[in-house]
Amino acid sequence: MVVIKELSLSSHILIPAQPLTPKSFAKFGYVFSADEQIRTAKTSNANQGTAVKLLKVAPVVNNSSHAPSGKLATANWNIFRCTPPKKYIVQKEHDQQVYTGRVLERHPYSTQTFVPMGRDAGEKAFVVICAPNDPNFDDLPLVEKAEAFVCRGDQSVTYAAGTWHAPMVAIGSKGHLDFAVLVHENGVPNEDCQEVVYSPGFEVSFSYS
Numbered sequence: 001m002v003v004i005k006e007l008s009l010s011s012h013i014l015i016p017a018q019p020l021t022p023k024s025f026a027k028f029g030y031v032f033s034a035d036e037q038i039r040t041a042k043t044s045n046a047n048q049g050t051a052v053k054l055l056k057v058a059p060v061v062n063n064s065s066h067a068p069s070g071k072l073a074t075a076n077w078n079i080f081r082c083t084p085p086k087k088y089i090v091q092k093e094h095d096q097q098v099y100t101g102r103v104l105e106r107h108p109y110s111t112q113t114f115v116p117m118g119r120d121a122g123e124k125a126f127v128v129i130c131a132p133n134d135p136n137f138d139d140l141p142l143v144e145k146a147e148a149f150v151c152r153g154d155q156s157v158t159y160a161a162g163t164w165h166a167p168m169v170a171i172g173s174k175g176h177l178d179f180a181v182l183v184h185e186n187g188v189p190n191e192d193c194q195e196v197v198y199s200p201g202f203e204v205s206f207s208y209s
Helices: none
Strands: 002-008 014-019 029-031 043-046 050-056 074-082 089-091 097-106 112-117 122-131 147-152 155-157 177-187 194-207
Touching: 029 122, 122 194, 147 194
Parallel strands: 002 194, 014 147, 014 194
Antiparallel strands: 029 155, 043 050, 074 177, 089 097, 097 194, 112 155, 112 177, 122 147
């Protein structure tokens, strides 16, 4: 990855996290949430009649042919073992938590899918933070319009190619949260992952209730 910009924030930014749904996340990518999508997605029978297959809930995109290097990316499954960032989370009133983020990143030519492993279906397991591109500022993230989402253990997200997002924020009392992660990578740092670093950072509020 490459840090392409370091920016100072002149005003306080507090982003209230909302529940993750396919509709709420649509401007940034796609959600896998079988309980919510099984009624609306196109389906078929599978697995010798013991499964319902929800079809094409998210695309897998590899645009590396458009990268300056011309080096094609391969599809890779990685595992991220994420530890809750306790250093950057402050307990407020009741169960209100505030996370301070300092980085937004994007994968310019690839979608990226995060599938959590090892959390209960209804448990609030991780926080996703995304920001739109600012067309008036070199397509850097428009952090003032960032949005945050609290995600359950039975939900996965696919970031659309080029979507600005924070590193994954695992939450909860367990020691770590594993993700299976699908992304296309060509080994060229500036084409695989670009970062913008903020000072003093932006805040995201969330709760477990």
